[in-house]
Amino acid sequence: MKTKSILTPLFAVTTWKENRNLYQHIHTYTNIRREQYFYINFLLISCYDRLADTINQNDEEDDKLRVGGFTMEKTYDKSDT
Secondary structure (H helix, E strand, O other): OOOOOOOOOEEEEEEEOOOOOEEEOOOHHHHHHHHOOOEEEEEOHHHHHHHHHHHHOOOOOOOHHHHHOOOOOOOOOHHHO
């Protein structure tokens, strides 16, 4: 008998630090309250280890995109519609 599994997406909630570097995980709520927005990033499972790197290396001055080897792309903004 084959079993079926429920797919679980890998995602990261990211915000901007006060110094404008991308930040995630710690202080996210404070950043959302200050900036009034956040990003939801849906990632391939192959990105899991790189995402974990951004959580483990989270000094105030760290650039999360660089730490994880990610690149910034234009986002969809619902206010653009």
